[in-house]
Amino acid sequence: MIGPSVPRPFADRHRTRTAELPVPASGGASSSRALDALRAAQMYYLQDMTMDAIARELRTSRSTVSRLLSSARETGVVQIQITSPHERAPQLEQQISREFGVEAHVVPVTETGHEAEVLERVAIQAARTIGPLLGSNAIIGVAWGSTISAVSRHLTRKITHDSTVVQLNGAGNTQTTGITYASEILRRFGKAYGARVEQFPVPAFFDRPSTKTAMWGERSVQRILDLQSRMTTAIFGVGSVGSEIPSHVYSGGYLDPDALAMLAADEVVGDAATVFFRADGTDQGIAMNDRSSGPDFSVLRAARRRICVVSGESKINGLRGALAAGLATDLILDEVTARRLVQVAAENG
């Protein structure tokens, strides 16, 4: 066939997973395989060469080149972004950006997909969208939750330097320390971005505000709170009262009936990073927040980049509350929820 090149892949058929990069033994010299992967990626993606041609030049087989390229994709050597200028973005994205003051990324999904499938598609696209938004020397606050857990399973590597991933909200509850679940999420983020991980091993909620106050006075906790206050990027989902796939906050041993009753009394519609808010975005006077391990919204808003990931129409009330609270700078959501958001805003405007 006449012509210079063939389709270039980003992901192989198996899930892209964060791979362990071979660390150079000394002085920055990379391993032979990592160099081959870099070289193959340059020839394939930048020079439009076929794998056959690359194989001949590297004196190996075509399938080895295919594996080198897979490795290059998994280890972050290949970075792919899908961009379009704002004025050519879908109307939906422009409208959400304009009306809510966020950078909207609308994820294509099927109209008829059920929520688990929608979550998977949002998670994988969000994982790929977040990477390019990060830089080096970043302090990345991550709020564990079901959406962010799904995202963490799809992260591809983005090589950063001197970055820190810090846990925003405690995970302990009356049945488990929660450390395994949350720390796995944090570990994946740390690994993907080559960042140091700072966990926050406290309960999601304290039984008494005075216990929280006492813990917050402990120097070990103050160290984490200090990091949180200096974070440059926050990554979080939204919990929503009434959601079909309940966030961990409303299920699984976190809140007893009394606590749920208090939330209802305070007209809570959702939470971000374990901190509750009302439909109008206010959080003052919500008693449960005095017991919550999550950051004050003022701390969250201090982060320059605040990435909110939302999947499923059932999160609409929580999402609207989070937007009203001004918690996000970037919003990644499925298009059915995006349409619903715009529609509900039109009805209420």
Place this chain on the structure above:
Amino acid sequence: MIGPSVPRPFADRHRTRTAELPVPASGGASSSRALDALRAAQMYYLQDMTMDAIARELRTSRSTVSRLLSSARETGVVQIQITSPHERAPQLEQQISREFGVEAHVVPVTETGHEAEVLERVAIQAARTIGPLLGSNAIIGVAWGSTISAVSRHLTRKITHDSTVVQLNGAGNTQTTGITYASEILRRFGKAYGARVEQFPVPAFFDRPSTKTAMWGERSVQRILDLQSRMTTAIFGVGSVGSEIPSHVYSGGYLDPDALAMLAADEVVGDAATVFFRADGTDQGIAMNDRSSGPDFSVLRAARRRICVVSGESKINGLRGALAAGLATDLILDEVTARRLVQVAAENG
């Protein structure tokens, strides 16, 4: 087959070319096809879906999806970068960066390739490497030449806003105005980056310095000189006396034998943007420079990002002179020339 995805392409087998983006008719609403291309790109590159699955969801055929993705690649919707952290870069890149104080990008080539083939590979990889280095609101100075001409033929789109491409050096000579050749190069850069183009329709060299001084006093020329002085990025090749593929400067009606004799007398080894320098990088007292239309090196050095593209060992003397003159911040060169550069430096150091 069980598994989520297949290889995702960057370039189809035909050369990637800068396509005419359909301009929205009014108010930012994009065309249906452009939206489909964006959607297909998100599903393919970010969600690991196959073209078959995308075709079913978009209710079209697989080959249409293939073409939508080709279009997305050509129009800059898909941006691919090959990165590696400095400490994992090839030794050669690290060494050049360290010894010459530039960000080196070494292009893999075959040892035995002849210069035309090497140029093609350098050009296509350079074209793909330059795009991500540019931002919006940029003033991009471009010096026409054979290397930059080759690069311009491979540029992929990078959508920027309010950018300007300005021509750095005149192209007229005693046989032709040179406008067609240089303007085609500038046009391609302008089109690729969505930038306004400012041409510089003056001769490459004036017969007398006084003519240059007179022209430089003209307001129409001052407008271009002002742009050049404010450029944020410069893109240029290097001419080298003795090169096997001569730059246009040394051939084709630009310099008569007297001029060439003057260059030899001044121990000139090469030029950048039509301005000559010696082996040690100095350019003072080179008489031909008084007649040259190219910018003072102080103007060039004022640009924050200065991208130098070099292909072929025969350019080594010009390259060394340009490095000694501190003209580049980023250097893109083939690996045979890179090895030679390091070797010659070791011999002389």
Place this chain on the structure above:
DNA sequence: AACTCAATTGCACAAATGTGCAAAAGGTGA
């Protein structure tokens, strides 16, 4: 409404890529 021309689309085949599996190679310990 009809005609013409250009653009788009889908089919069928060619080309390119992914991967299971067995063989080969490399590393480690005795």
Place this chain on the structure above:
DNA sequence: TCACCTTTTGCACATTTGTGCAATTGAGTT
């Protein structure tokens, strides 16, 4: 040096993608 285990590699087949060409569709003109 040998044995064993792990990792890497290449073959063969499966899967996915690219594209020439003819058909279809859309736009513009008469």
